[in-house]
Amino acid sequence: MYKYDEYDQRTVDERVTQFADQTARYLAGELSDDEYRPLRRQNGLYIQRHAPMLRIAIPYGNLCPAQLRMLGHIARTYDRGYGHFSTRQNVQFNWPNLEDVPEILGLLATVQMHAIQTSGNCIRNVTADPFAGVAADEHIDPRPWCEIVRQWSTSHPEFSFLPRKFKIAINGAAQDRAIIRVHDIGLDLVRGTDGDTGFRVLVGGGLGRTPIIGEEISPFVPWQQILNYCEAILRVYNLHGRRDNLHKARIKILVKSLGVAEFARQVDAEFVHTRDGLSTLTQAEIDRVADRFNDPVLPELPAEDAGYAAQLAANKAFANWVKRNVRAHKAPGYVSVVLSLKKIGAAPGDISADQFDAVADLADQYAFGEVRSTHEQNLVLASVRQADLFALWETARSLGLATPNIGLLTDMIVCPGADFCALANARSIPIAHAIQDRFDDLDYLHDIGEIELNISGCMNACAHHHVGHIGVLGVDKSGEEWYQVMLGGDQGNQAVLGKVIGPSFAAADLPDVISTLINTYLDCRHEEERFIDTVHRVGIESFKTRVYVERDARLEGRKRPDAPNH
Amino acid sequence: MPQIIKNGRIQGDEWKVLRGVGNDAAATMAVPAGRVIVPLAVWQAQRPQLASSAEAGMLGVWLTGDTDLAALADDLMALPLIAVDFPRFTDGRGYSIATQLRTRYGYAGELRAIGDVLCDQFSFMIRCGFSTLQPCEERYNRVQIDAALTRPGDFSGPFPRNRRGTR
Numbered sequence: 183m184y185k186y187d188e189y190d191q192r193t194v195d196e197r198v199t200q201f202a203d204q205t206a207r208y209l210a211g212e213l214s215d216d217e218y219r220p221l222r223r224q225n226g227l228y229i230q231r232h233a234p235m236l237r238i239a240i241p242y243g244n245l246c247p248a249q250l251r252m253l254g255h256i257a258r259t260y261d262r263g264y265g266h267f268s269t270r271q272n273v274q275f276n277w278p279n280l281e282d283v284p285e286i287l288g289l290l291a292t293v294q295m296h297a298i299q300t301s302g303n304c305i306r307n308v309t310a311d312p313f314a315g316v317a318a319d320e321h322i323d324p325r326p327w328c329e330i331v332r333q334w335s336t337s338h339p340e341f342s343f344l345p346r347k348f349k350i351a352i353n354g355a356a357q358d359r360a361i362i363r364v365h366d367i368g369l370d371l372v373r374g375t376d377g378d379t380g381f382r383v384l385v386g387g388g389l390g391r392t393p394i395i396g397e398e399i400s401p402f403v404p405w406q407q408i409l410n411y412c413e414a415i416l417r418v419y420n421l422h423g424r425r426d427n428l429h430k431a432r433i434k435i436l437v438k439s440l441g442v443a444e445f446a447r448q449v450d451a452e453f454v455h456t457r458d459g460l461s462t463l464t465q466a467e468i469d470r471v472a473d474r475f476n477d478p479v480l481p482e483l484p485a486e487d488a489g490y491a492a493q494l495a496a497n498k499a500f501a502n503w504v505k506r507n508v509r510a511h512k513a514p515g516y517v518s519v520v521l522s523l524k525k526i527g528a529a530p531g532d533i534s535a536d537q538f539d540a541v542a543d544l545a546d547q548y549a550f551g552e553v554r555s556t557h558e559q560n561l562v563l564a565s566v567r568q569a570d571l572f573a574l575w576e577t578a579r580s581l582g583l584a585t586p587n588i589g590l591l592t593d594m595i596v597c598p599g600a601d602f603c604a605l606a607n608a609r610s611i612p613i614a615h616a617i618q619d620r621f622d623d624l625d626y627l628h629d630i631g632e633i634e635l636n637i638s639g640c641m642n643a644c645a646h647h648h649v650g651h652i653g654v655l656g657v658d659k660s661g662e663e664w665y666q667v668m669l670g671g672d673q674g675n676q677a678v679l680g681k682v683i684g685p686s687f688a689a690a691d692l693p694d695v696i697s698t699l700i701n702t703y704l705d706c707r708h709e710e711e712r713f714i715d716t717v718h719r720v721g722i723e724s725f726k727t728r729v730y731v732e733r734d735a736r737l738e739g740r741k742r743p744d745a746p747n748h
Numbered sequence: 749m750p751q752i753i754k755n756g757r758i759q760g761d762e763w764k765v766l767r768g769v770g771n772d773a774a775a776t777m778a779v780p781a782g783r784v785i786v787p788l789a790v791w792q793a794q795r796p797q798l799a800s801s802a803e804a805g806m807l808g809v810w811l812t813g814d815t816d817l818a819a820l821a822d823d824l825m826a827l828p829l830i831a832v833d834f835p836r837f838t839d840g841r842g843y844s845i846a847t848q849l850r851t852r853y854g855y856a857g858e859l860r861a862i863g864d865v866l867c868d869q870f871s872f873m874i875r876c877g878f879s880t881l882q883p884c885e886e887r888y889n890r891v892q893i894d895a896a897l898t899r900p901g902d903f904s905g906p907f908p909r910n911r912r913g914t915r
């Protein structure tokens with residue numbers, strides 16, 4: 183992964199000193215709450231339900247063992263022994279003391295980590311495909327471009343007080359795994375007619391209160407100009423985005439109100455002046471960044487390992503895990519492995535201090551030290567020999583990291599919800615647990631097959647519920663927790679927003695509602711048809727009708743206490 | 749006398765900022781003698797009377813975040829001083845206005861940040877091209893401003909120009 187140069191290190195070190203000073207002035211009463219708020223947010227610090235929450239950046243999801251061990255140390259020393267992977271590939275600690283945060287940031291800086299711009303109305307941590315650099319379907323590696331965007335956006339003087347937060351994602355593979363269409367700017371790496379690298383640029387996507395799928399504003403921006411072009415977009419947004427209403431301040435609202443054509447016209451008018459400007463990239467700069475990635479040299483291997491094939495044939499549990507949790511790698515004889523942070527009974531995305539250390543050991547032993555976090559809140563070991571898989575699986579299993587459920591119903595994306603988050607309308611973790619309990623039979627889960635269930639505790643949509651095949655949203659009904667259910671959303675190249683199926687449900691009803699949706703699918707599906715494809719083929723109507731008929735029947739049953747129990 | 753920061757040093761300042769009311773009053777608002785920074789609307793409404801003072805280097809104009817620079821830039825370039833108002837420090841439009849004045853229109857005169865100007869944003873302002881910072885009056889004492897000027901700023905300049913040593 184990328185190794186800091188002196189300049190990167192100095193930038194991060196100075197931010198630590200600066201933030202320590204700001205916090206000291208705040209604690210001394212020299213800075214007001216209002217003045218301190220954006221400063222702490224731009225260093226990842228929220229004030230939450232129980233304590234401050236510190237969000238640490240994992241730039242485009244790349245992690246090395248030393249960093250994991252440091253996260254484990256922080257979890258153990260300053261938190262209650264665990265951390266949480268967010269849906270933006272970052273890691274969050276829920277229990278640090280405000281006074282300790284400068285010290286934590288200092289420790290992070292020693293392993294080339296920081297919390298810069300993980301919150302606040304600025305350009306946030308850039309996200310990407312967790313399989314970047316190793317995916318079999320990748321045409322251009324997005325990581326150097328992500329790193330360039332990280333360096334460019336860090337403390338950008340013009341764009342540190344935008345109307346609202348701003349998220350950029352970059353994809354370089356045939357299948358988009360970075361959901362670029364729901365980002366403020368989505369960059370799709372493409373080749374021009376002469377084979378030159380460039381970017382298809384999407385703008386104005388986002389979830390939250392007003393979910394919108396981003397639209398293309400340029401089919402091809404040459405790589406030399408991409409930062410100049412982004413500056414043009416950001417400048418139009420910074421000057422004209424709404425600042426009077428927090429809920430209408432994202433760029434998507436500006437794009438929508440102007441219309442994408444007019445927005446593009448304004449960007450082009452600005453780009454006339456920023457083109458060839460100070461942020462023009464040169465080959466030397468790209469090389470400087472790309473060279474610091476130091477990718478491991480993978481020894482050449484035969485495409486199929488005989489021992490591995492035998493283990494697959496002999497051990498069904500191992501084969502199941504491989505089927506669900508292992509992905510194709512561009513190099514013959516290698517695979518990528520997804521470590522599940524979705525063990526039944528655990529909060530999705532949570533990881534203990536010991537697991538941090540253990541994943542670091544696994545990465546050292548089996549994965550050339552390359553770990554990635556995913557927006558689905560799991561971890562990826564990027565490059566593993568087929569021949570090592572069985573041993574890796576056995577160890578991961580003993581650590582509770584080998585639940586063979588990637589892409590299945592229990593691999594839910596779940597935000598922290600009201601258990602931790604001050605903005606929440608409702609809890610999301612107990613809902614996840616109730617659904618995990620209902621669907622704890624692995625054979626049944628495998629039979630249901632691929633399905634994405636996303637649960638957000640409020641309309642900020644941190645769990646991306648709009649693009650879940652099933653989306654659950656916590657709503658507040660006169661002080662009570664209720665849940666709206668959406669159906670038919672999807673991420674990836676065909677990203678589409680789900681539709682609300684009808685009136686919301688009480689928490690106790692949700693496992694039954696999910697069961698009805700699954701049963702409807704099982705009754706309607708064609709052979710080999712995934713849940714989402716069935717939903718799109720038959721339409722949400724029949725799902726919806728059955729959900730409410732069965733719900734009403736249950737209510738009716740509860741009203742008559744002497745009704746037969748079944 | 750208000751304190752300002754110019755070229756990294758604290759100094760006294762002779763300019764008076766004339767805060768406007770609504771647009772209606774722009775034509776009749778009295779502009780005091782001496783060095784004055786007037787609202788854009790006053791400059792536009794009283795230009796014939798104010799032109800000589802501008803030429804003498806005694807008149808500046810302050811802009812709000814919604815100023816349409818494209819329509820005005822030619823008119824403003826000859827002024828000795830342009831100020832940009834930050835109504836709240838979290839309103840970042842002023843950074844883009846300053847950047848445009850410097851990079852797109854090539855404004856070379858004094859560019860001053862006024863309004864809710866706080867020391868934790870000094871470095872952003874300077875990096876966007878402001879030459880003078882006028883902190884909110886009475887917000888800071890001398891010791892605090894001195895401390896702000898010696899504190900490490902954001903080392904990181906906008907990429908990639910920072911790497912070329914052109915910060």
Ligand code: SF4
Pocket residue numbers: 597598599600603604605606607638639640641642643644645
């Ligand atoms: S979706 Fe809402 S409740 Fe969940 S983490 Fe985001 S802000 Fe908090």
